[in-house]
Amino acid sequence: MSFSTIIDNFKETNVFSQNLPYKKLIIGFTLCNFLFERYVSFRQYKLLKKKDKKLPKVLEGKIDSKKFEESDAYGLAKSKFEMFSSTFGVIVSIASLLIQPAVWNYSIFYGDKILSLALRRNFKMNMIASNIAFFVLSTLISNITSAPLSYYQHFVLEERFGFNKMTKKLFFTDLIKTNFLIFVLASPIIYLLGWILKKCTDNFIFYIWLFVLFLQITMFLLNDLVIQPMFNKFTPLDNEELKSKIDALAKECGFPLSEIFMVDGSKRSSHSNAYFTGLPFMKKKIVIFDTLVKDSSIDEVVAVLGHEIGHWKMNHITKMMIFSQIHLAVFFKLFESVYKNEKLFSNLGFIIDRSTSNTTSSLPGSNVAIINDYPFLIGLILFSQLIQPTDTVMSFCLNLFSRHNEYEADKFAANLGKGEKLKTALVSLQVANLSTISVDTLFSKYHYSHPTLPERLIAIDEHMDLNSKKEN
Numbered sequence: 044m045s046f047s048t049i050i051d052n053f054k055e056t057n058v059f060s061q062n063l064p065y066k067k068l069i070i071g072f073t074l075c076n077f078l079f080e081r082y083v084s085f086r087q088y089k090l091l092k093k094k095d096k097k098l099p100k101v102l103e104g105k106i107d108s109k110k111f112e113e114s115d116a117y118g119l120a121k122s123k124f125e126m127f128s129s130t131f132g133v134i135v136s137i138a139s140l141l142i143q144p145a146v147w148n149y150s151i152f153y154g155d156k157i158l159s160l161a162l163r164r165n166f167k168m169n170m171i172a173s174n175i176a177f178f179v180l181s182t183l184i185s186n187i188t189s190a191p192l193s194y195y196q197h198f199v200l201e202e203r204f205g206f207n208k209m210t211k212k213l214f215f216t217d218l219i220k221t222n223f224l225i226f227v228l229a230s231p232i233i234y235l236l237g238w239i240l241k242k243c244t245d246n247f248i249f250y251i252w253l254f255v256l257f258l259q260i261t262m263f264l265l266n267d268l269v270i271q272p273m274f275n276k277f278t279p280l281d282n283e284e285l286k287s288k289i290d291a292l293a294k295e296c297g298f299p300l301s302e303i304f305m306v307d308g309s310k311r312s313s314h315s316n317a318y319f320t321g322l323p324f325m326k327k328k329i330v331i332f333d334t335l336v337k338d339s340s341i342d343e344v345v346a347v348l349g350h351e352i353g354h355w356k357m358n359h360i361t362k363m364m365i366f367s368q369i370h371l372a373v374f375f376k377l378f379e380s381v382y383k384n385e386k387l388f389s390n391l392g393f394i395i396d397r398s399t400s401n402t403t404s405s406l407p408g409s410n411v412a413i414i415n416d417y418p419f420l421i422g423l424i425l426f427s428q429l430i431q432p433t434d435t436v437m438s439f440c441l442n443l444f445s446r447h448n449e450y451e452a453d454k455f456a457a458n459l460g461k462g463e464k465l466k467t468a469l470v471s472l473q474v475a476n477l478s479t480i481s482v483d484t485l486f487s488k489y490h491y492s493h494p495t496l497p498e499r500l501i502a503i504d505e506h507m508d509l510n511s512k513k514e515n
């Protein structure tokens with residue numbers, strides 16, 4: 044059966060067009076997801092609470108008992124915080140679902156008022172502008188409610204383990220900059236999405252796909268040229284020895300290196316990292332955190348970059364992009380059959396009444412919104428909430444794929460003869476980041492995009508053994 048027949052069959056049965064109890068379904072899915080994640084976290088919590096934990100054999104002699112205890116204490120603190128923040132999160136998410144029509148009404152009421160004042164004439168927003176106004180107000184509400192948690196995470200939790208390097212001033216300027224960026228970037232995106240949904244009813248998927256591709260490339264360029272430099276300082280690497288070793292490595296692998304930068308990651312946190320950026324078929328920039336250079340030897344940094352170049356050589360980024368394109372195409376194909384479902388909207392308090400001339404004829408304060416056309420952004424939000432169970436499965440699959448890529452990149456670095464240095468670099472990164480050592484299997488399968496340190500060390504050893512056997 045081809046993909047399009049599956050979709051057509053789906054449309055014919057069209058589960059979503061029936062009069063299902065959508066509100067109850069969404070709340071049910073949200074609660075089930077919450078309970079599943081709490082179960083996974085509880086397993087991890089129980090493991091960290093155990094008194095007689097043993098350091099994995101492969102780490103013996105590499106990590107001392109004090110670091111082991113400290114890293115698990117950090118893991119336990121993170122686990123407790125996560126229990127609290129996710130409970131808070133699920134309450135907020137159900138509450139937002141229930142008050143969504145009221146938020147819509149308020150955003151239109153004040154949106155009209157503000158624009159009328161600014162334009163000095165009576166102004167009524169159209170459907171696309173109304174969706175943008177709703178997005179701005181609901182994002183503001185959600186960011187304000189989550190700010191105290193983020194504050195606690197930086198200034199209490201991370202501070203306690205010595206990771207927070209952020210000042211309170213930086214925290215608040217980051218918060219303002221981020222919100223500003225979200226509004227500046229999201230408004231034209233919502234505008235274009237609304238426009239496509241309105242104009243391109245035929246070949247809907249093709250135009251959405253084109254739009255998303257355009258968006259990904261634009262965001263990529265913007266992120267590199269504008270967004271990242273707004274938050275961090277990038278300086279050309281001035282360590283000559285490190286630079287020439289990275290140059291030699293790039294040449295050996297045929298990696299199209301343009302420049303090497305050091306980023307002041309230490310301004311916010313002492314967690315360390317390295318990565319490369321650049322569109323496919325173009326020259327790449329390597330970015331190294333100042334913390335990584337400080338914590339590791341030159342050969343270790345080079346080994347970490349050997350791993351990063353492995354990701355490039357094996358086309359991991361392109362593969363991930365193709366995967367996400369397919370995921371998006373399926374998502375929008377299903378969304379197409381749902382987003383004009385009156386029953387879904389009315390069940391959540393949005394009444395479609397085509398006889399009204401204004402976009403919205405309900406009053407602020409009312410928790411029922413009477414609208415003269417489909418509010419596509421609300422449709423998108425409701426649809427995403429309706430397919431939550433598939434997100435859980437997706438999360439497992441994506442992490443599985445990502446861990447597979449990490450093993451491949453490690454093997455690549457080992458083939459370059461950098462296996463031993465990569466191993467010590469990984470150990471020192473683990474120590475520097477105080478990453479949790481005791482990890483529950485289900486917890487790591489669900490949450491971890493990287494294999495655990497013992498898993499990686501064992502795999503590198505096995506691969507190096509195999510290589511030396513082949514040589515003999």
Ligand SMILES: [Zn+2]
Binds near residue numbers: 350351354449452
């Ligand atoms: Zn990697």
